[in-house]
Amino acid sequence: MYVAVNAAMSVDGKLASREREQLAISGPEDFARVERLRAEYDAIMVGVGTVLADDPSLTLDDPAAHGEPPADHPTRIVADSRARTPPDARVLDETTETYVLVSEAVPTDHVDSLERAGVSILEAGTSQVDLAAALDRLEATGIDSLLVEGGGELIFSLVAAGLVDELSVFVGSMLIGGRDAPTLADGTGFTEDYPSVNLQSVSELDDGVLLEYEVDCENP
Ligand SMILES: NC(=O)C1=CN([C@@H]2O[C@H](COP(=O)(O)OP(=O)(O)OC[C@H]3O[C@@H](n4cnc5c(N)ncnc54)[C@H](O)[C@@H]3O)[C@@H](O)[C@H]2O)C=CC1
Numbered sequence: 093m094y095v096a097v098n099a100a101m102s103v104d105g106k107l108a109s110r111e112r113e114q115l116a117i118s119g120p121e122d123f124a125r126v127e128r129l130r131a132e133y134d135a136i137m138v139g140v141g142t143v144l145a146d147d148p149s150l151t152l153d154d155p156a157a158h159g160e161p162p163a164d165h166p167t168r169i170v171a172d173s174r175a176r177t178p179p180d181a182r183v184l185d186e187t188t189e190t191y192v193l194v195s196e197a198v199p200t201d202h203v204d205s206l207e208r209a210g211v212s213i214l215e216a217g218t219s220q221v222d223l224a225a226a227l228d229r230l231e232a233t234g235i236d237s238l239l240v241e242g243g244g245e246l247i248f249s250l251v252a253a254g255l256v257d258e259l260s261v262f263v264g265s266m267l268i269g270g271r272d273a274p275t276l277a278d279g280t281g282f283t284e285d286y287p288s289v290n291l292q293s294v295s296e297l298d299d300g301v302l303l304e305y306e307v308d309c310e311n312p
């Protein structure tokens with residue numbers, strides 16, 4: 093499966109405030125670019141931390157704007173080891189299909205309430221979602237391309253597992269600060285083998301800069 097990561101960060105590398113509240117780091121041009129990007133992928137993925145903080149819909153704002161016939165909304169995927177996604181989360185609405193990826197550590201009652209909300213549950217891994225196994229199983233359902241929008245915990249794990257092919261980062265002209273504010277790649281951090289990324293393009297957008305990288309997914 094082809095995996096792209098897209099996110100917006102401040103100049104100091106933060107994805108959100110120290111209270112994890114969503115900030116408009118992107119401007120209108122970058123949000124429009126993300127909307128076009130969504131239409132190119134079979135599925136959009138976030139971690140449950142993003143669902144709990146932002147309650148995103150992960151749908152297209154205007155499917156008809158992407159051509160005739162209108163684009164399909166991408167399938168939505170949430171990495172959520174213990175199924176903490178609230179049953180009334182926007183990502184579970186009826187607009188399109190949603191998979192919640194869980195681990196063996198998931199409480200049964202959480203699974204039951206998500207299944208009642210019409211969610212497809214996919215279990216992989218013991219305490220955390222085994223992302224490589226989960227992506228293989230999603231590929232078997234016909235999902236060949238995946239756009240990951242965050243947050244920092246999920247992005248770190250995907251890069252650490254060598255699953256990411258490309259990375260786009262919009263750097264907005266702001267500082268957020270805070271040692272506890274989420275960054276582009278959180279998790280435990282890399283130790284000796286720091287992944288290198290190959291710069292493909294730099295462009296000015298809104299009041300910031302869009303950086304596009306190829307990621308050597310064989311060499312995390
Ligand atoms: N500026 C931007 O472009 C974006 C900003 N955000 C911000 O990021 C923050 C949320 O990010 P995080 O707290 O890092 O949460 P996250 O969205 O990365 O979700 C992490 C959660 O995913 C689940 N998970 C399951 N399997 C996992 C695995 N193998 N590896 C890692 N996580 C796994 C775990 O329950 C974990 O707690 C919010 O403040 C949100 O506003 C989120 C998306 C985009």
Ligand SMILES: Nc1nc(O)c(N)c(N[C@@H]2O[C@H](COP(=O)(O)O)[C@@H](O)[C@H]2O)n1
Binds near residue numbers: 151
């Ligand atoms: N690209 C981008 N720029 C920003 O400035 C942001 N705050 C975010 N946040 C993420 O955008 C998604 C919102 O989804 P919906 O529009 O509700 O579908 C979600 O993933 C946020 O975390 N992204």
